[in-house]
Amino acid sequence: MARVCFTPNLERHLACAAAEVSGTSVRDALDQVFENQQQLRGYVLDDQNRLRQHMVIFIDGKTIVDRVHLSDAVAPDSEIYVMQALSGG
């Protein structure tokens, strides 16, 4: 099972515990998480289901390439880390 983790900064707004998921793409993996946590979808993806502009996803330490379709491949033992890009002030 792949593991999905979320930036602790999201915990301020809603619960988002790490989850074990199956699937072969980022989209598959996130959809499984969102099934149990509908509100979290809108914090990570925009209303067009793309990765939000200021969010970033790492798979095993590498940034995903496809921010629109979330088609980057996920291995069975991958760690997917969802965080916010550094910006602001």
Next chain:
Amino acid sequence: MSARLHVATRKGLFQLKRHSGQWSIGRHDFEGAHVSMSLHNPRNGMTYAALNHGHFGVKLHRSSDQGANWEELTPPAYPEGAVKGADPFTANGEPKPASLNEIWSLETGGRDQPDRLWCGTIPGGLFRSDDAGTSWQLVESLWNAPERMQWFGGGKDDPGIHSICVHPKNSQQVAVAISCGGVWVTQDDGATWNCQTTGMFAEYMPPEQAENPNVQDPHRMVQSPSRPDTCWVQHHNGVFRTTDGIQSWHAIEGIQPSKFGFAVAVHPQRPDTAWFVPAVKDENRVPVGGKFVIARTTDGGQSSQVLTRGLPTGKSYDIVYRHALDVDDSGDVLAVGSTTGNLWISEDGGDSWQTISSNLPPIYCVRFAKA
């Protein structure tokens, strides 16, 4: 007289209450979050706050107990495949999807519509809810107007709907103002729309485009509750007024010390009385001469008074955005919030002002909880 004021800021939503003749800051909700809009709906007692988390997007919250508890709602969303109007293509020719960037206006429906809300968004969407904000529908009749492709951003990257005026005696008649997209009016509850800017002109456009309705930049539009055929618009290059139900507009030249600004408020019982916050026009965007003042006209804009009592005596560079000037139901109490975090209240129609705070975050919106 309203006794509660909501102040939406770059770092949360503040509530002020009036006790024993004094205004004081009470609740502070959503600390640290950009709150772009707030609304209290007296018809059902709900209070709303629109947030923009930056990283995590636009959110909408609702409270039935004046902010003690908040419920997160599903915010408006553009339909799948919706495409931005202005600047619709990427460098490689792909259409740019429309995606919710900001909730810029939020208004109640008519008195016969207790759970109706209207919501104006960037980029250029008008949404409607008939269940107190639980669900939202894009008003496709306006979104699909071919003229939308001419709209463009003014101050923001994309066009946005910032003013929604529901006729106080006929809730089927709604007018919206768009930066930059003119003033659109429906007479049939949103089934059909007309852009009605006859008499407005845009000095910033090429001369042959100056009277194009779809490129006008009304910064803010307010409707007189007591004589709804009268509306005031603080436009990018001046003040305009209609007295014939938005059939025609005429330029108002009498506002001192300048006709540029963002905010306007109209007296609830006197349609010829309105307030403005003048500034140097767009190349500078500072108070005229560094002197922060409020302007008031009581004669329909033929003349104006420059109100200064209680406002800063020295140089100040406060700018007041579109929604950061409000007047309560009595017409006596006004609130003004600035980008510099100053908040002033007047209880005598603007004759004199008291400073409530000089240390708030940048203020985007002030709204009295009205009856």
